[in-house]
Amino acid sequence: MTELKVYNSLTRQKEIFTALTPGHVGMYVCGPTVSGESHLGHARPFITFDIIYRYLLHLGFQVRYVRNITDAGHFEEEGREAEDKISKKAVLEKLEPMELVQKYSNLFHWAMRQFNNLEPSIEPTATGHILEQIGMIEKIIQDGYAYVVNGSVYFDVARYNDDFGPRGTPYGMLSGRVLEEMLETTRTLENQEEKRNKADFALWKKAPPGHIMRWESPWGTGFPGWHIECSAMSTKYLGEQFDIHGGGMDLQFPHHECEIAQSVVCNHHIPARYWLHNNMITINGKKMGKSYNNVIRLTELFSGDHPALEQAYTPMTIRFFILQTHYRSTLDFSNDALQAAEKGLKRLLEAFEVLQKLSPDGLPAKAEDKEVDSKILKLVAEFDEFMNDDFNTAKVLANMFELTPLINSFKSGQIRLSSISKATFQLLQTQFKAYLADIFGLKDEAPDQSGRLNGVLQLLIHIRKEARARKDFATSDKIRNELQQLGIMLKDDKDGNVSWNFS
Secondary structure (H helix, E strand, C coil): CCCCEEEECCCCEEEECCCCECCEEEEEECCCECCCCCEHHHHHHHHHHHHHHHHHHHCCCEEEEEECEECCCCCCCCCCCCCCHHHHHHHHHCCCHHHHHHHHHHHHHHHHHHCCCCCCCECCECHHHHHHHHHHHHHHHHCCCEEEECCEEEECHHHHHHHHCCCCCCCCCCCCCCHHHHHHHCCCCCCHHHCCCCCCEEEEEECCCCCCCCECCCCCCEEECHHHHHHHHHHHHHCCCEEEEEEEHHHHHHHHHHHHHHHHHHHCCCCEEEEEEECCEEECCEECCHHHCCCCEHHHHHHCCCCCCCCCCCHHHHHHHHHCCCCCCCEEECHHHHHHHHHHHHHHHHHHHHHHHCCCCCCCCCCCCHHHHHHHHHHHHHHHHHHCECCCHHHHHHHHHHHHHHHHHHHHCCCCHHHCCHHHHHHHHHHHHHHHHHHCCCCCCCCCCHHHHHHHHHHHHHHHHHHHHCCCHHHHHHHHHHHHHCCEEEEECCCCCEEEEEC
């Protein structure tokens, strides 16, 4: 089996993945800001890192997957006035802040269940870790890399760069940005005059009068910055250095860049060894986002209630749509693409069902058709090869589609199942299930009919019992015989109870 290679955004190259602690992986992924409903663009990182989580488990690693909830702060430094998103949205919706947080946290978790995402090992919240954030800020101030102005605290980027740049950890190392260029292009924002430098970012913001989310700190009443929360929570649950930090490509700067600087000051380490970033979902070439007025919320996708949608799309269709493209490539939304994904998923699930029903009993130890046998072995062996090459789900799915007509040919008899060996068949069956269901997390969304079937049968059993009580044996026998013709056997025991099973 080939070694797992991942593309490390920090080094800008693929590297062999080596866990800090053999057999164990620590992974931190930036979670949602629960100030509103998640949209299609948000679905991509959480599905991407669910696949990575599942694959690491498949490889036998014990994984601690930490995904945070941002329920305080999250004011941005680039492109807009600094603001606390939760507080602002709570005022707009006339809700208590934590009422709003609970509303959108519940909606987010519901959407993750629809996508069949596994739950993270730990899901910490920013509001639950204010003390840890204050502690990190105090350490940064103590070491001389932050300063207090009017109750707010700012990270001194120039001072950091002077000291840590020569040591190989400059601010901008992840995104490839140069500090001097950032100073020239940074937009003028509110309270900019408080900063020593335009590139400096807030660790703590003084809460203005009427601000509804506020905590006491050594610098006065305020709320934490967005960047410090992830540094505090990743350190607490994964240690000063861990294996993987993940998120969308849009988080490279400023969020992850700021995380690195904070953690280097506090812990003397770049926090993660491997930085993995998924690319964006676009609509007509533009990133999906509120600023472009092109957001499609997940509930709208599932219901079809959006002007850009020609129909409703199921969660599994969306999951499959995302997996068809490598996670580092741009994925452009279109109804045609989603409808093609819907059809493609149906084909694979049907092939999977056929494969599950085929039995290896009686298959030869040696294949009758070496060409067919070799082709299947090659296609299946490449599943692991492609996933070990930076989680290339698109190539694995391409091989599955190539296997689909062969599987269907076994069912139709166009190709004899004995054309392949028993070992090859068992490998095909095992790996197809492992990838489609366990690693890719895809499943049939058709409603489970077993409960309805049982209800109908219990009704027929009751009608038959009443007919026998009336000595209407013709009706009783008709029900039993016609069910038997449909492959359903009724069994009467000595106490008059009736059970059923498939013949």
